[in-house]
Amino acid sequence: MLKVENVRKAFSEVTVLDGVDLTIAPGEVVSILGSSGSGKSTLIRCINGLERLNAGRITVDDFDVSKPKELAEARKRSGTVFQLFNLYPHMSVLQNITLAPIEVLKTPRPEAEAIARKLLESVGLADRADAYPAQLSGGQRQRVGICRALAMQPRYLLLDEVTSALDPEMTAEVLAILAKLAAQGTTMLFVTHEIEFAREISDRIVFLDKGRLVVDLPTDRFFAADGGRAQPRVAQFLSRMRKD
Amino acid sequence: MHFDLSILLPHLGFLARGAELTAAACALSLVGSVVMGALVAIARTSASSTLRRIAFIYVDLFRNVPFIVQLFFFYYGLPELGIYIDAFTTGVVALSIAGGAYASDTIRAGILAIDQGIIDAAEVSGLSRRKIFTRIVLPIALRTSVRPLGSVLINMILTSSILSTITLNELTGSAQIVVSQTYRPFEVYVVLLCAYAALTYLVSLAVTLLHRHLNRDMMEAVG
Numbered sequence: 373m374l375k376v377e378n379v380r381k382a383f384s385e386v387t388v389l390d391g392v393d394l395t396i397a398p399g400e401v402v403s404i405l406g407s408s409g410s411g412k413s414t415l416i417r418c419i420n421g422l423e424r425l426n427a428g429r430i431t432v433d434d435f436d437v438s439k440p441k442e443l444a445e446a447r448k449r450s451g452t453v454f455q456l457f458n459l460y461p462h463m464s465v466l467q468n469i470t471l472a473p474i475e476v477l478k479t480p481r482p483e484a485e486a487i488a489r490k491l492l493e494s495v496g497l498a499d500r501a502d503a504y505p506a507q508l509s510g511g512q513r514q515r516v517g518i519c520r521a522l523a524m525q526p527r528y529l530l531l532d533e534v535t536s537a538l539d540p541e542m543t544a545e546v547l548a549i550l551a552k553l554a555a556q557g558t559t560m561l562f563v564t565h566e567i568e569f570a571r572e573i574s575d576r577i578v579f580l581d582k583g584r585l586v587v588d589l590p591t592d593r594f595f596a597a598d599g600g601r602a603q604p605r606v607a608q609f610l611s612r613m614r615k616d
Numbered sequence: 617m618h619f620d621l622s623i624l625l626p627h628l629g630f631l632a633r634g635a636e637l638t639a640a641a642c643a644l645s646l647v648g649s650v651v652m653g654a655l656v657a658i659a660r661t662s663a664s665s666t667l668r669r670i671a672f673i674y675v676d677l678f679r680n681v682p683f684i685v686q687l688f689f690f691y692y693g694l695p696e697l698g699i700y701i702d703a704f705t706t707g708v709v710a711l712s713i714a715g716g717a718y719a720s721d722t723i724r725a726g727i728l729a730i731d732q733g734i735i736d737a738a739e740v741s742g743l744s745r746r747k748i749f750t751r752i753v754l755p756i757a758l759r760t761s762v763r764p765l766g767s768v769l770i771n772m773i774l775t776s777s778i779l780s781t782i783t784l785n786e787l788t789g790s791a792q793i794v795v796s797q798t799y800r801p802f803e804v805y806v807v808l809l810c811a812y813a814a815l816t817y818l819v820s821l822a823v824t825l826l827h828r829h830l831n832r833d834m835m836e837a838v839g
């Protein structure tokens with residue numbers, strides 16, 4: 373279980389997350405929707421330990437991310453894919469993917485490389501293992517970003533707007549991979565503006581509004597007129613996204 | 617007098633050994649400078665204000681004192697404290713410390729230029745702080761600072777001639793000895809001029825190649 377309990381996060385005086393509760397069970401795909409500035413990225417960054425909580429608790433399989441001794445274990449259990457890829461520019465694709473397995477999980481190099489090559493093959497990049505990030509298109513870079521996260525065999529995959537820096541064609545290629553992962557039962561926490569896609573792959577959708585998690589419903593209920601849409605903020609958000 | 621290089625022929629081996637000593641001192645000092653520079657760069661970006669201040673004083677001090685004074689301090693001053701080190705080691709230590717003061721600036725600039733997102737990615741993958749520094753931060757910083765570090769190295773080669781003042785027979789020291797034996801300063805110093813020019817030219821060539829190698833991904837992306 374990934375549990376977010378009554379989490380508050382503020383940057384100096386500004387409260388960005390305000391009493392957020394969220395639980396994700398293994399196998400679930402949960403999408404986080406919300407307008408810009410509502411705290412989606414901050415929530416992801418709290419879960420992977422990049423931000424310190426002001427109050428509340430986040431545990432990944434019972435490992436508390438706020439406890440320095442447990443953070444390492446918590447991090448082994450989650451993998452993050454970033455909006456801007458954040459690949460290591462001085463390393464080849466293969467090195468990007470194998471660095472953490474070798475250094476953190478102590479996987480022997482040949483094994484780590486075999487896993488990496490298999491992952492690359494599954495995302496259609498088998499022939500790019502020796503390329504450097506700068507030599508790849510945005511869509512290819514993000515596919516490498518996904519492989520890098522998956523190589524750690526995380527129980528929970530955290531994705532923060534992983535397609536918003538991509539053009540529609542590249543977005544489609546990345547979404548296809550995520551759909552495949554969802555179908556394979558990968559647990560995902562998925563921040564996105566791709567509402568239609570979220571609707572297709574999610575078991576549940578949660579809605580953040582000014583740092584408060586105001587809706588947490590099964591996907592079909594979220595889009596129902598008497599479900600999530602009954603909330604004015606959600607209705608407003610959905611109709612605005614439609615227009616875009 | 618007439619210009620005759622052939623009289624130097626018997627001394628070429630001796631001069632070559634001097635050049636070797638210069639090259640060895642500079643190569644070791646370059647490593648020393650990068651290590652010192654990296655440590656100082658870390659200290660200057662550290663959270664501890666004491667560390668930051670020490671680093672700042674170090675950089676300021678060694679950049680604002682003539683190298684020959686630093687060298688004499690280490691060579692003639694330290695023995696007074698009971699610390700005895702030979703001329704070669706003293707030279708390498710002094711050059712490393714002085715070079716480190718310059719290298720720290722370019723390494724620090726390289727570190728500050730790194731996209732925080734890349735460090736975030738390394739951190740969430742579970743890499744330790746030390747691994748993040750040695751595998752991610754330093755290599756990325758170095759690849760942007762190869763050229764400025766090359767200038768530090770070239771300066772070091774030029775400055776290393778001062779090591780002759782502490783009885784180290786590197787290139788300049790050897791040349792002075794040959795002059796005293798042959799009484800042919802003109803020929804000797806012509807050779808010396810050419811030798812330094814060749815040495816620094818080779819270094820800048822190597823720096824260019826290294827820069828190209830470290831940034832090969834971008835070259836190919838453009839080409």
Ligand SMILES: Nc1ncnc2c1ncn2[C@@H]1O[C@H](COP(=O)(O)OP(=O)(O)OP(=O)(O)O)[C@@H](O)[C@H]1O
Pocket residue numbers: 383388406407408409410411412413414415
């Ligand atoms: N490091 C920071 N320091 C100060 N304020 C921050 C910091 N990070 C985020 N914020 C603020 O917190 C709020 C929430 O930001 P966050 O990035 O979590 O929003 P988001 O929902 O991901 O938005 P978007 O859809 O634009 O990505 C914003 O008002 C933002 O300005």
Ligand SMILES: [Mg+2]
Pocket residue numbers: 412413414532533
């Ligand atoms: Mg965001």
